[in-house]
Amino acid sequence: xxxxxxxxxxxxxxxxxxxxxxxxxxxxxxxxxxxxxxxxxxxxxxxxxxxxxxxxxxxxxxxxxxxxxxxxxxxxxxxxxxxxxxxxxxxxxxxxxxxxxxxxxxxxxxxxxxxxxxxxxxxxxxxxxxxxxxxxxxxxxxxxxxxxxxxxxxxxxxxxxxxxxxxxxxxxxxxxxxxxxxxxxxxxxxxxxxxxxxxxxxxxxxxxxxxxxxxxxxxxxxxxxxxxxxxxxxxxxxxxxxxxxxxxxxxxxxxxxxxxxxxxxxx
Numbered sequence: 001x002x003x004x005x006x007x008x009x010x011x012x013x014x015x016x017x018x019x020x021x022x023x024x025x026x027x028x029x030x031x032x033x034x035x036x037x038x039x040x041x042x043x044x045x046x047x048x049x050x051x052x053x054x055x056x057x058x059x060x061x062x063x064x065x066x067x068x069x070x071x072x073x074x075x076x077x078x079x080x081x082x083x084x085x086x087x088x089x090x091x092x093x094x095x096x097x098x099x100x101x102x103x104x105x106x107x108x109x110x111x112x113x114x115x116x117x118x119x120x121x122x123x124x125x126x127x128x129x130x131x132x133x134x135x136x137x138x139x140x141x142x143x144x145x146x147x148x149x150x151x152x153x154x155x156x157x158x159x160x161x162x163x164x165x166x167x168x169x170x171x172x173x174x175x176x177x178x179x180x181x182x183x184x185x186x187x188x189x190x191x192x193x194x195x196x197x198x199x200x201x202x203x204x205x206x207x208x209x210x211x212x213x214x215x216x217x218x219x220x221x222x223x224x225x226x227x228x229x230x231x232x233x234x235x236x237x238x239x240x241x242x243x244x245x246x247x248x249x250x251x252x253x254x255x256x257x258x259x260x261x262x263x264x265x266x267x
Contacts, residue, residue: 137194
């Protein structure tokens with residue numbers, strides 16, 4: 001029997017195939033808050049030097065564990081803890097007493113966006129957006145690269161209102177994961193999350209966005225000095241204990257690990 005669900009799925013698949021690449025890329029850039037809750041990754045401020053990627057040994061690499069909202073742990077390559085969230089259990093009474101409208105916004109995971117037929121976000125609702133930041137704003141912007149797309153599509157009659165122009169969009173492999181790559185040129189409407197550390201600069205930029213998470217995993221300024229970043233996703237939506245993000249261990253038991261019981265000899 002040809003049910004409504006079967007017909008709808010077939011129509012959605014057909015529309016997704018016909019969706020133009022720029023629209024899909026922009027919707028992917030809007031989707032990060034709804035694609036994952038925890039992320040483990042390696043990050044370095046080293047531009048993507050070629051389509052295959054180049055890593056310079058002098059680039060400083062950090063390992064990160066992030067749990068939304070606001071929990072972040074960073075380690076150097078040798079395991080030294082560089083940063084660990086200490087306020088994940090703090091009272092928020094002072095925030096709410098301020099009685100500002102922004103203080104009452106819900107996290108994006110608790111509100112529903114408008115999706116396209118491919119499951120990507122076409123229009124983002126008003127919510128309490130924001131990722132943990134370390135070093136500069138590029139770190140947080142890479143985790144949610146909405147600045148490359150804006151919160152919603154612009155009218156077809158005014159294409160210059162798009163945040164960036166997109167060229168040469170392709171599907172590539174980045175560290176074993178599928179990604180969308182594009183040459184990005186910012187328009188006058190481009191508003192970076194952190195003006196001092198934008199994801200793209202004036203002129204051409206090479207940008208990659210991970211298909212599974214919506215995270216900007218690589219960026220490089222092609223028409224200027226060597227600036228950019230590389231991000232390698234190690235795992236998404238792993239279970240992460242509070243203990244991981246505290247300055248001092250609470251000695252909690254990780255229930256995922258086998259607990260051995262030593263039984264003394266009867267003699």
